[in-house]
Amino acid sequence: MLAYGLWDLGGSALKSLLVILGILNTVPILIWLERKICAFIQGRVGPNRVGPFGLLQPLADAIKLAFKEEIIPADADRVLYLLAPFLAFLPSAAAFAFVPFGPEVKSASGELVADLRVAPGSGAGLLLLLATTTLAVYGVAFGGWASNSKYPLMGAVRATAQMISYEIAMGLALVAVIASTGSIDLQQFVADQARPLLGAEFAPPLRWIPNWHVFHQPVAFVLFLIAMFAENNRLPFDLAEAEPELGAGYHTEYTGLKFAMFFMGEYVAMIMMSGLCVTLFLGGWHVPGMPLLEGARGALEPAVSSGAVAAIGVLVFVTKVMLVLCFYMWVRWTLPRFRYDQLMRLGWKMLIPVGLANLFITGVMLVL
Amino acid sequence: MSHSDPHAGHGAEPQHETPPEPGKSLTDRLYLVEIARGLGKTLNHFKDTILGGEATVQFPEKNIYQKDEAERAIGHPNPRLRGEHILVKDEQGREKCVACLLCMSACPALCIYIEPEPAPPEWKDRERHPRVFELDMLRCIYCGYCEEACPCDAIRLTPKLYTPTTSRAERVYDKQRLLDNNPEWQRPQRPKK
Numbered sequence: 001m002l003a004y005g006l007w008d009l010g011g012s013a014l015k016s017l018l019v020i021l022g023i024l025n026t027v028p029i030l031i032w033l034e035r036k037i038c039a040f041i042q043g044r045v046g047p048n049r050v051g052p053f054g055l056l057q058p059l060a061d062a063i064k065l066a067f068k069e070e071i072i073p074a075d076a077d078r079v080l081y082l083l084a085p086f087l088a089f090l091p092s093a094a095a096f097a098f099v100p101f102g103p104e105v106k107s108a109s110g111e112l113v114a115d116l117r118v119a120p121g122s123g124a125g126l127l128l129l130l131a132t133t134t135l136a137v138y139g140v141a142f143g144g145w146a147s148n149s150k151y152p153l154m155g156a157v158r159a160t161a162q163m164i165s166y167e168i169a170m171g172l173a174l175v176a177v178i179a180s181t182g183s184i185d186l187q188q189f190v191a192d193q194a195r196p197l198l199g200a201e202f203a204p205p206l207r208w209i210p211n212w213h214v215f216h217q218p219v220a221f222v223l224f225l226i227a228m229f230a231e232n233n234r235l236p237f238d239l240a241e242a243e244p245e246l247g248a249g250y251h252t253e254y255t256g257l258k259f260a261m262f263f264m265g266e267y268v269a270m271i272m273m274s275g276l277c278v279t280l281f282l283g284g285w286h287v288p289g290m291p292l293l294e295g296a297r298g299a300l301e302p303a304v305s306s307g308a309v310a311a312i313g314v315l316v317f318v319t320k321v322m323l324v325l326c327f328y329m330w331v332r333w334t335l336p337r338f339r340y341d342q343l344m345r346l347g348w349k350m351l352i353p354v355g356l357a358n359l360f361i362t363g364v365m366l367v368l
Numbered sequence: 369m370s371h372s373d374p375h376a377g378h379g380a381e382p383q384h385e386t387p388p389e390p391g392k393s394l395t396d397r398l399y400l401v402e403i404a405r406g407l408g409k410t411l412n413h414f415k416d417t418i419l420g421g422e423a424t425v426q427f428p429e430k431n432i433y434q435k436d437e438a439e440r441a442i443g444h445p446n447p448r449l450r451g452e453h454i455l456v457k458d459e460q461g462r463e464k465c466v467a468c469l470l471c472m473s474a475c476p477a478l479c480i481y482i483e484p485e486p487a488p489p490e491w492k493d494r495e496r497h498p499r500v501f502e503l504d505m506l507r508c509i510y511c512g513y514c515e516e517a518c519p520c521d522a523i524r525l526t527p528k529l530y531t532p533t534t535s536r537a538e539r540v541y542d543k544q545r546l547l548d549n550n551p552e553w554q555r556p557q558r559p560k561k
Contacts, residue, residue, distance in 0.1 A: 041413050044424050
């Protein structure tokens with residue numbers, strides 16, 4: 001894919017615009033959803049005053065934040081202090097460039113018409129994506145450091161240590177999946193998961209089960225799931241903003257829209273991680289029964305039907321991501337927060353050995 | 369904590385395997401099983417609330433004294449709650465109070481003020497009645513001593529909790545207001561002798 005012309009550039013710009021608009025509009029919905037789910041789990045009704053079902057509540061909150069006074073602490077490092085909210089937000093948003101939202105649209109001759117990734121043909125998508133998401137920790141670290149205040153610093157140090165620890169576990173989980181797929185191209189990942197379950201040829205009734213990695217790499221999936229929560233600083237691993245200990249954590253000294261930026265960055269990172277989880281383990285845009293659609297292609301113009309399949313793929317992908325996000329919230333309102341030493345013990349003494357063992361077993365299976 | 373020693377029993381008793389302490393069993397230490405159970409629990413709560421089990425009362429529109437379509441109380445005010453007072457009326461709509469000042473003397477917060485006057489001559493059953501009966505709701509501690517002290521069942525505490533007012537003066541209830549307050553609780557509380 002070296003021929004990256006003006007046409008592709010325009011397409012990418014259009015796609016990135018769509019994606020960014022999509023994300024920015026999802027965040028308020030997520031905030032609303034989070035409050036509603038929290039309320040229902042606790043036997044309350046949640047926001048219901050602003051707009052129907054309280055749907056406009058996040059908007060009201062945003063307006064409130066916009067009118068707050070912007071405070072910069074006197075001894076803050078101004079440049080880093082102002083940079084941090086953007087650093088917390090941008091990498092997660094940028095990582096969406098590599099997520100395959102739907103299948104490739106192909107013409108009758110099998111020629112590629114449109115790639116539903118913002119960055120088309122990014123063959124090393126997984127690596128780029130991981131590299132980009134990891135940058136988000138700089139926002140947290142800078143925010144805590146530049147505030148020149150003790151609690152934010154503690155929060156930032158915790159967040160950094162935690163992210164580094166859990167990235168290893170996450171990496172180990174992913175290496176096992178990469179080894180069994182044999183590719184780091186995310187589109188390839190999904191295509192691999194669209195096949196029938198590995199080994200199902202010996203048990204024909206199981207052939208309808210897709211080869212989603214959650215089924216043939218369950219240990220890696222659980223590892224990834226746990227690491228995912230830790231990476232996003234979500235409960236039960238939200239040590240970086242443990243209210244009883246650290247005030248609000250790394251963004252204690254931020255007000256108004258800069259705080260909103262951090263807040264939004266957190267949610268965007270959540271969407272990002274859910275997208276990654278769906279792509280890597282839950283079959284991406286694939287859903288059982290999709291081959292039927294492919295079969296119906298003959299009736300339509302190939303490019304049109306291919307486009308229709310792609311559209312359905314995007315819908316499936318978005319639905320799956322929303323479900324994973326709901327799971328995030330469900331877990332948040334179920335589990336209490338870990339203590340910091342417990343968190344580190346879980347990361348280093350349990351997840352990493354389990355990840356290594358899983359990788360070893362996967363390797364042995366592959367060699368056999 | 370009644371933690372029985374497993375070896376304390378008689379030798380003849382069958383030896384039961386003691387369950388491990390919380391947090392020590394294999395499922396507890398694996399976390400994941402228990403986490404799944406916890407998730408199931410919260411999911412149940414979620415489901416119950418969605419199906420109309422929320423405890424919230426939509427306050428300004430509704431309050432805990434109202435009933436819903438099925439005639440169930442929306443909230444659950446305890447009928448024995450000690451809230452705002454009423455002065456009880458007799459069969460002829462007069463206050464039962466005979467201005468004996470027992471409640472006034474029993475009140476530890478000194479929130480009751482009574483000015484007795486001779487009852488009108490046509491009231492054959494009593495000699496005195498209160499000309500002024502004032503109860504300062506801001507001073508009242510809702511202890512219920514006045515209700516206990518009253519020999520005529522003339523003052524009662526009812527579960528009514530709040531009556532918003534815009535000034536302190538309005539929090540001092542006069543006789544008429546106490547007579548009209550929370551009329552549902554005017555019904556006979558004790559069997560007649």
